[in-house]
Amino acid sequence: MNQTSNYYNQHAQAFFENTYQVEMESLYAPFLRYLPEQALILDLGCGSGRDTLAFKKKGYQVEAIDYSAELVKKARELTNIEVRQQSFYDLAENNKYDGIWACASLLHCERDRLTEVLGLIFKALKLNGVCYMSFKYGNTDREIEGRSFTDLNEQQAHDLLKQIDQALLLQQWITVDKRPERTEEWMNILIRKVQA
Incomplete structure (x- = not known):
């Protein structure tokens, strides 16, 4: 994880420029339709702050965290909100959020965690709260240029969700990378927190 955050600290400007203007409406829509007006959203691993800003402009309350100190600075500048430097391993809120948006962030989580x-x-979601997460589509653990990736396929997603009593799968679908020149496939997962 430290090696991965070092990568983002060193390449923060390039990463920001490559991501902050990517058009994501088709991914926001399935997530936002399950949220109440003025819902409180946590952007978990916010990167450039692109999605935080989009949700803020749509009238939602947004909190954001990222593990990379340099990306936290960029996201603060872009969004004008107090982005926290924090790892998803240290998430400690309880029944707080209507929605958690983990776009291309949990792919840096170690598979066994x-x-x-x-x-x-x-735990951080309110009852009936919704979480969106996305992973590069595949079944391997990889390291590329100092970043660790945990890929996910349908079976692995099924096995993962089966271990969470309160998880109800709302939607699972595959998309192609939204950035021009990129053809990677992504696994998108939308889940709701239900009564155990």
């Missing part, structure tokens, strides 16, 4: 982190997410 995914269940633990998902448990923290579900």
